[in-house]
Amino acid sequence: MARAVSAAEVAPTGYAWQVEARGLRVRAGRTMAVDGLDLRLGRGVHGLLGPNGAGKTTLIRSLATVLRPVSGTLEVLGTPVSGRLDLRGVRRALGYLPQDFGYYKRFTVREFVEYVAWLKEMPKRDVPGAVQRAVERVGLADRADDRLKALSGGMVRRAGIAQAIVNDPEVLLLDEPTAGLDPGQRVRFRELLQELGSDSCVVVSTHLVEDVAAACTDVVLVSGGKLVFQGTPAELAAAGGPDDVGDSPIERGYSALLGGAW
Amino acid sequence: MTEHHPSADSIARYAGGDDLPADVLWAVEAHLETCETCRLRLADVAPPQVTALTAAVWAELEPTGTPVGRRHRLARWATPSLLPWLAMTAFVVLAALSLDGLLPAHSASSGVLLIAPIVPVLGVAAAWSRGMDPAYELVVSTPRAGLQLVLRRTVAVLVAVLPALLAGGWLAGASPAYWLLPCLGVTAVTLALGGVIGMRRAGLVAAFAWAVLVVGPAVVVGGVPGVLAPGAAPVWAAVLVGGAAAVYFRSAAYARL
Numbered sequence: 001m002a003r004a005v006s007a008a009e010v011a012p013t014g015y016a017w018q019v020e021a022r023g024l025r026v027r028a029g030r031t032m033a034v035d036g037l038d039l040r041l042g043r044g045v046h047g048l049l050g051p052n053g054a055g056k057t058t059l060i061r062s063l064a065t066v067l068r069p070v071s072g073t074l075e076v077l078g079t080p081v082s083g084r085l086d087l088r089g090v091r092r093a094l095g096y097l098p099q100d101f102g103y104y105k106r107f108t109v110r111e112f113v114e115y116v117a118w119l120k121e122m123p124k125r126d127v128p129g130a131v132q133r134a135v136e137r138v139g140l141a142d143r144a145d146d147r148l149k150a151l152s153g154g155m156v157r158r159a160g161i162a163q164a165i166v167n168d169p170e171v172l173l174l175d176e177p178t179a180g181l182d183p184g185q186r187v188r189f190r191e192l193l194q195e196l197g198s199d200s201c202v203v204v205s206t207h208l209v210e211d212v213a214a215a216c217t218d219v220v221l222v223s224g225g226k227l228v229f230q231g232t233p234a235e236l237a238a239a240g241g242p243d244d245v246g247d248s249p250i251e252r253g254y255s256a257l258l259g260g261a262w
Numbered sequence: 263m264t265e266h267h268p269s270a271d272s273i274a275r276y277a278g279g280d281d282l283p284a285d286v287l288w289a290v291e292a293h294l295e296t297c298e299t300c301r302l303r304l305a306d307v308a309p310p311q312v313t314a315l316t317a318a319v320w321a322e323l324e325p326t327g328t329p330v331g332r333r334h335r336l337a338r339w340a341t342p343s344l345l346p347w348l349a350m351t352a353f354v355v356l357a358a359l360s361l362d363g364l365l366p367a368h369s370a371s372s373g374v375l376l377i378a379p380i381v382p383v384l385g386v387a388a389a390w391s392r393g394m395d396p397a398y399e400l401v402v403s404t405p406r407a408g409l410q411l412v413l414r415r416t417v418a419v420l421v422a423v424l425p426a427l428l429a430g431g432w433l434a435g436a437s438p439a440y441w442l443l444p445c446l447g448v449t450a451v452t453l454a455l456g457g458v459i460g461m462r463r464a465g466l467v468a469a470f471a472w473a474v475l476v477v478g479p480a481v482v483v484g485g486v487p488g489v490l491a492p493g494a495a496p497v498w499a500a501v502l503v504g505g506a507a508a509v510y511f512r513s514a515a516y517a518r519l
Binding site for chain 2: 061066068087092094096098100102103115120121
């Protein structure tokens with residue numbers, strides 16, 4: 001019998017922005033790491049830049065629904081995630097690579113990605129194909145049946161990216177994904193980012209300015225838990241003058257916008 | 263709303279790409295977006311070249327790859343860092359057995375009996391602690407991280423721990439009639455508390471409270487404490503039911519652990 005497309009597959013989205021935060025405040029330990037942040041993110045690759053301690057990781061963790069905001073509103077895919085709510089629907093559409101990517105050493109790449117697919121409640125029949133596709137996309141197909149403990153740091157990072165994209169997430173959160181990747185892998189990773197950003201909202205936290213210049217459609221600059229700047233990489237570059245500190249236009253824009261804060 | 267489905271003729275002409283008046287075309291298309299029945303009707307009358315194409319595409323999308331391995335399925339029940347807490351359980355039961363030797367010979371209480379009710383609680387705390395589960399941060403951001411995963415891991419802890427306790431209790435002469443209900447009761451209360459303050463903290467609080475309120479006095483005074491006497495069984499049954507009810511009614515609270 002012919003297969004009909006289901007209603008869910010043709011349903012229009014009910015939200016304007018994949019991520020929308022207003023007056024967001026999130027605590028990390030004793031400090032208010034995100035303090036009154038307003039942010040709207042749509043499709044594309046958003047590079048999250050900022051000095052150490054600016055609240056990048058805390059922001060990503062609250063977007064990943066791990067941390068509960070203290071106050072303010074945070075909507076992911078049109079669903080508020082601030083209170084005690086059923087988060088399952090939102091979490092199914094999320095992909096998350098934590099900064100300290102922890103994994104089970106005895107698992108093979110395939111087993112680990114499959115485990116995450118199960119945690120993300122993917123339909124059983126889709127899992128093997130989706131796992132294979134994710135592993136291929138990060139270029140680990142030839143090592144898919146090797147144990148994670150046998151892989152190099154860069155390969156583990158790529159396995160981490162594979163688990164994040166296995167469910168084709170609508171919001172993909174990557175915290176320092178390029179740490180440990182060699183230059184060649186980094187170039188391939190940027191290509192993958194651009195591909196992913198064409199139909200989902202990708203948030204990449206990084207401190208490598210060249211990653212932003214090469215792969216991001218949008219730059220979000222945070223400092224002291226607040227939004228300092230949001231715009232295209234070209235706009236960030238235009239913010240800097242010849243007197244500002246930095247080796248490239250984007251670095252000069254970065255230091256100009258942060259003033260002495262970096 | 264009354265349902266007006268397009269006629270078979272207009273569906274066939276739409277499928278064939280024939281000239282339809284613009285208004286009919288628009289109406290058919292708008293209707294197809296919302297009506298699964300008519301999408302099926304459309305699929306049935308699609309010309310062969312289209313069905314061949316879609317069949318080929320769906321065939322490409324058929325799942326491939328190897329089925330899930332055994333270790334992977336075990337991970338659905340226990341954190342893959344299962345071995346550390348199994349080792350810990352064995353250690354605790356052994357410690358309890360050696361405690362038996364330290365207790366006054368005339369006392370009827372045994373270390374296994376005293377410790378049995380909190381061993382699973384420690385296992386639950388271990389299963390949800392960042393230190394023992396390397397992928398903790400990842401797990402708590404997934405849809406499965408909620409009451410279902412909490413219960414699965416608790417079941418896994420009980421399955422691993424209860425046989426060890428039964429064996430230890432048998433060696434020490436502590437009948438399960440004394441400790442089984444308190445054990446399940448304390449676990450249920452811990453789960454209920456976990457929905458409020460987090461599983462790891464709840465496990466530690468319960469273990470600490472038990473140590474201070476029951477184990478301490480029993481070691482000092484000797485004898486089977488009142489809470490472990492067979493007469494307390496109805497109370498423990500009530501605690502178990504109450505804890506389970508609290509968990510059931512507050513199930514949404516487990517989404518953030």
